[in-house]
Amino acid sequence: MASTVMRIFTAFGPPKAEKKSDAIRFGILGAAQIAPLALITPALSHPEVIIQAVAARDHTRASAFAKKHNIPDVHTSYDEILEDPSIDAVFIPLPNSLHFEWAVRSIRAGKHVLLEKPSTSNATEASILFNLPELKVPNAPILLEAFHNRFHPSLHKFLSFITPSDVVHVHTDSMVPWLMLDKDNIAFNYKLSGGSMMMLGTYNFGVIRMIFNDNPIECLSCEPGIFGDGIHDQCDTDFKAKFRFPNGGIAEASTTMRGSVLWKPSEARVTHREVVVDDKALPAGKEKVCTRIVTLHGFIHAFIWHRIDVKDSFVIRDKRDRRPVKSWTESKSYKAYSYKEAGGEFAELPGEDWWMSYRYQLEEFVNRVRGRDTQYWVEGEDSWDQMKMVDMAYEKSGLGLRPTSDFR
Ligand SMILES: NC(=O)C1=CN([C@@H]2O[C@H](COP(=O)(O)OP(=O)(O)OC[C@H]3O[C@@H](n4cnc5c(N)ncnc54)[C@H](OP(=O)(O)O)[C@@H]3O)[C@@H](O)[C@H]2O)C=CC1
């Protein structure tokens, strides 16, 4: 317990690294609520990252934000950050509807881009953004959808217990307590491309796509919940969706942004088909089969808490009539706050148990900018596929796609 408290305490107040003289200088577009968690805090412990500037629509607010977070420069507009030659990279934590425009503008200004999730409002925008000619030239800017949870060691440890082709069913759920978001939140504003699938469900969809290592063929059903007040009703406050994958497997996703006050960690539960297990000790005429269920509790905020449960249900049966002779289960639980703790193939990868998923993500972003190898990355095509899955669900829900920006 004491070590958990210490780990979380250090995650939010990490040791400050001495900055290298050629550190990457970030500008932040918007004094966003998420910026301290997603970038400013992780940057403290990174020797190659300096948060140099912030701009907000309201200069007084930007100045207060800069003072609070020790950011040296305050610019008067987002454009001014893009025009600043001392800025190497930008973080875009704007409402979803503005991701596309400001990512395109930033890339055209030659800045590397860390872009909040979801990458765009829909797949049309994603296809334009991730196929920009400016991204295909030598020394092109780096563009990353900030899918922080996908960089955490726990997710990779979890995936190491899964055989994608054998997955028959996936359950995922995630929630935000209702107290955390009022009706004015950008999450419930259609013009700003809000909705629970955009804000939270996208994590469920991302982890489902990683589990199958594939994209869904079809959204079988999608039932959204809405406020029903005639104002916010194009935005889902919660949803339940079902998808079919190319191997025949089914994935279910449910999310609520009106959850109970008691926070429940997100959960991804994966059921495999029954497979025959080689066992030389078995008498002729008998076979051993196994059905595996792997659960990751805490697939979004794994750095706070997570647990991976692996449950193998074995049966020894008669081959002729499939009559069970013996059955038993073997269960084991794991955690992986660092790659060292994940062990095995991961053991030598960098990180500390107090690194947040955002810190792991920043490590890889810097590696890419520096032209170094990355052990994990979310490619542009992956982000585009992700938005196709989001679109599939919105189409099925009857709420329709989130609006496409006019910006080109
Ligand atoms: N990675 C994560 O864990 C999380 C990611 N997110 C993502 O981050 C992004 C921002 O979320 P969050 O920080 O909660 O958002 P905020 O409500 O804090 O808004 C972000 C910024 O948007 C700017 N903005 C620009 N135009 C508008 C407008 N028309 N209406 C409202 N705001 C505007 C504001 O900038 P200004 O300061 O210039 O006024 C504001 O600071 C979203 O894309 C969301 O999906 C959200 C939560 C968690």
Ligand SMILES: O=C1OC[C@@H](O)[C@H](O)[C@H]1O
């Ligand atoms: O990105 C997010 O992660 C955590 C949630 O609390 C938040 O609403 C969401 O946008």
